[in-house]
Amino acid sequence: MSSPRTYSCALITGASSGLGEEYARQLAGRVDKLILVARRESHLTALAESIRNEFPRVAVATYPADLSQAIERQQLIEAVHRSGFVPDLLINNAGLGDYGEFSTSDWEKIEAILHVNIEALTHLTHAFVPEMIHRGGGAIMQVSSIASLVPIPDLAVYAASKAYVTSFSEALRIELLDYNIPVLAVCPGPVHTGFGKAAQRTSAASEMSAREFFYVPKEQVVAESISALDRQSARVYPGWKTAALAMVLAAMPIVLARLVMERRPRR
Ligand SMILES: NC(=O)c1ccc[n+]([C@@H]2O[C@H](COP(=O)([O-])OP(=O)(O)OC[C@H]3O[C@@H](n4cnc5c(N)ncnc54)[C@H](OP(=O)(O)O)[C@@H]3O)[C@@H](O)[C@H]2O)c1
Incomplete structure (x- = not known):
């Protein structure tokens, strides 16, 4: 049995809604300081206030930043270093997707997916890992997706970006084994958060509703x-249905995956 690790300072990106907000709430009892990052400052402020009310001994700092912008990431990193609180738990959770064919996608959204899902996650990891090594420990959670397991038409760039996240996490985990820094790739299936609305191109009902079962x-x-981070797992597919689907997808030969994807329901 793994015992819960304690952390001094957790930095959570994408903390203004969905999974990021939930990470902040569930970790508040296990840390001395939380650093909450996202663009929507009012959401971060409201969350910080609610956590301070429930856990008065926890220091909560909010950093509004657009992580798609290298300059804002650099300012965030410098502000965190100046604050004297170096994160020993980094949760790279901010992310977005785009439902629809690549040929008709909006370039600005595609660019944002690449900047946030890949670049920002890599940049923040690069900024904070050396300090974790220097201090003799820490932990990193990279929020990926079950979509990282197979190429997914109509979600092509998002799935490819998450394939990067899972691959990067697995390799980094091995590099950091000797430094007491577990790295976990979190690979959820569908979750009701702001993700679906942000990924939808029109206000029409989601064509993904068939996935409700998952x-x-x-x-x-x-x-x-x-819990998986406490066990120092390499990956987690939360929920038994997601875990079962992941087993099937991971075992599926690419030729079969192509046949399945070619027969996907089309609009
Ligand atoms: N929901 C799902 O079905 C699902 C499934 C698998 C994996 N995931 C992954 O889970 C993670 C969290 O997503 P979620 O489901 O919780 O969706 P969400 O509710 O839409 O949250 C996404 C978070 O990312 C932040 N974000 C987006 N663009 C940003 C930017 N340019 N700069 C800074 N922050 C940015 C958003 O904050 P602001 O808008 O305030 O900036 C928000 O806090 C993502 O990495 C997603 O890919 C989600």
Whole structure:
């Protein structure tokens, strides 16, 4: 049995809603300081206030930043270093997707997916890992997706970005084994958060509703991933249905995956 690790300072990106907000709430009792990052400052402020009320001994700092912008990431990193609180738990959770064919996608959204899902996650990891090594420990959670397991038409760039996240996490985990820094790739299936609306191109009902069977509550996704980090797992697929689907997808030969994807329902 793994015992819960304690952390001095957790930095959570994408804390203004969904899984990020839930990570902040569930970790508040286990840290001395929380650093909450996202663009929507009012959401971060409201969350910080609610956490301070429930856990008065926890210091909560909010950093509004657009992580798609390298300059804002650099300012965030410098502000955190100046604050004297170096994160020993980094949760790279901010992310977004785009439902629809690549040929008709909006370039600005595609660019934002690449900047946030890949660049920002890599940049923040690069900024904070050396200090963790220097201090003799820490932990990193990279929020990926079950979509990282197979190429997914109509979600092509998002799935490819998450394939990067899972691959990067697995390699980094091995590099950091000797430094007492577990790295976990969190690979959820569908979760009801702001993700679906942000990924949708029109206000029409989601064409993904057939996946309703696989939805897992965000509270469960977060609780299972925190437990997996305590166990120093390499990956977690929260929820038994997601875990079962992941086993099937991971075992599926690419020729079969292509046949399945070619027969997907089209609009
Ligand atoms: N929900 C799902 O079905 C699902 C499934 C698998 C994996 N995931 C992954 O889970 C993670 C969290 O997503 P979620 O489901 O909780 O969706 P969400 O509710 O839409 O949350 C996304 C978070 O990312 C932040 N974000 C987006 N763009 C940003 C930017 N340019 N700069 C800074 N922050 C930015 C958003 O904050 P602001 O808008 O305030 O900036 C928000 O806090 C993502 O990495 C997603 O890919 C989600």
